[in-house]
Amino acid sequence: MKIDNLRPGMVFEKIKTAHFKQKSKTPIKEDLYEVVKVENNDTSGYSMTAIWMGHLTTNEGCMVDLTTINNPAEWKHHDNAFVTEKHQIVKEVSFVDRDPYIIITSKTVPIEKPVEAPKVEAPKVEAPKVQQEEEEDVSHETSPPPKIVNFKKVINVQAKEQKEKVISEAEAEVRAMTEDNTDVILPYHSYAALTYDDLEYLCGAVAYSFNLHKSKIPNPGSKSALVHAQELSCFRDGYTIREVRNLKLRIKMTPMSKQEKCTYQTVIKRLLQAIVWYGRPEERKILRQSGSK
Numbered sequence: 127m128k129i130d131n132l133r134p135g136m137v138f139e140k141i142k143t144a145h146f147k148q149k150s151k152t153p154i155k156e157d158l159y160e161v162v163k164v165e166n167n168d169t170s171g172y173s174m175t176a177i178w179m180g181h182l183t184t185n186e187g188c189m190v191d192l193t194t195i196n197n198p199a200e201w202k203h204h205d206n207a208f209v210t211e212k213h214q215i216v217k218e219v220s221f222v223d224r225d226p227y228i229i230i231t232s233k234t235v236p237i238e239k240p241v242e243a244p245k246v247e248a249p250k251v252e253a254p255k256v257q258q259e260e261e262e263d264v265s266h267e268t269s270p271p272p273k274i275v276n277f278k279k280v281i282n283v284q285a286k287e288q289k290e291k292v293i294s295e296a297e298a299e300v301r302a303m304t305e306d307n308t309d310v311i312l313p314y315h316s317y318a319a320l321t322y323d324d325l326e327y328l329c330g331a332v333a334y335s336f337n338l339h340k341s342k343i344p345n346p347g348s349k350s351a352l353v354h355a356q357e358l359s360c361f362r363d364g365y366t367i368r369e370v371r372n373l374k375l376r377i378k379m380t381p382m383s384k385q386e387k388c389t390y391q392t393v394i395k396r397l398l399q400a401i402v403w404y405g406r407p408e409e410r411k412i413l414r415q416s417g418s419k
Contacts, residue, residue, distance in 0.1 A: 127203065129166055129175055129192050136161040137207035138179065141200055153204065158182045160209045182209070211237040314390035318368040322361050325409065329398065329416035336395050338418050343403045350377050357393065358400035367393060 140157045163178040177190050195201045212234040219227040312331070320328050344350040353375045360370050371393045374386075398418070401409045 127192075127196055129164065129177075132161055132164045132177060132195075134161050134163060135209050137204045137209060138195065139202045139204060141198070141202055153202075156183055159188075162187065213237060314394055317394065318371075318390060319366055321364060321366050326412050326416075328394070329413050329418065332394055333398055333413060333416040333418035336398060336418070338395075338399050338402045338413075341399060341402075353377050354396050354400040355404055357396055358404060361397055367397075370397070 138159050138161070139153050140159060142157070159179040159181055161177065162180045165174070165176040165178070167174050175192050177192065177195055178187060179190060180187050190201070213236075215231045215233040215235065217229045217231060219229065221227075314332070317328060317331070344354075357370050357373070357375060360373065361367075367390065371387050371390060374388075376388065398413065401413055402418075405413070
């Protein structure tokens, strides 16, 4: 047998002189070997051949040369034999009060050798273009910053425009009625959107219709004094006349009026009356200039 014909897994039987005749008929499993590895190298001009054999029973290895393995008095090749590794099924019967029984069955399962996964080269990733990144950075730097909207300011502007619209409509109606020589009597709810900033306009529009200076100042602890002072304070803090009315403050409570709001006429009269009693000098001056009674 030539060295090129040897392959891993080939089965050989080691011959012993005492059992030569017996081994020529039936192989003895204690003497079976398989070819594990074949080495044939040229080193420093020398041809070196090594055949590694593995004992199938003891798992011990040995090395032989080509001349020895071709000697029929030492080794016998079994042409149709091959080695397959298998797991033998072992069953264990467990008991509570004794040691378990180990039962070796005749069933075996082949050992599947792991298959090496094919090497997959990682995709090449191109380096990012520095010039493009620099252009993007420059574009970000030159782009204008986002415009910040002051929503509070927008809301205040809208409220002011709405209030000015109400005032302008009321003034237009007053102007039209004055040109017709008609007495001007506007519904008091027309002034619901007015605030403390519109005090001069409010006094000029309605102060003449109330008899404010004839009422005496109430006692400091009375319900009337508390209601007038609280409504004026809220009006100074920026409340609209509508919001002051929504406070539902009443001087006289009755079962019928417990949950009802006062009329706009009552709320406006209280605000002007509170200025007469507790107003600041500049507030009283505006009220006097409006021609209040």
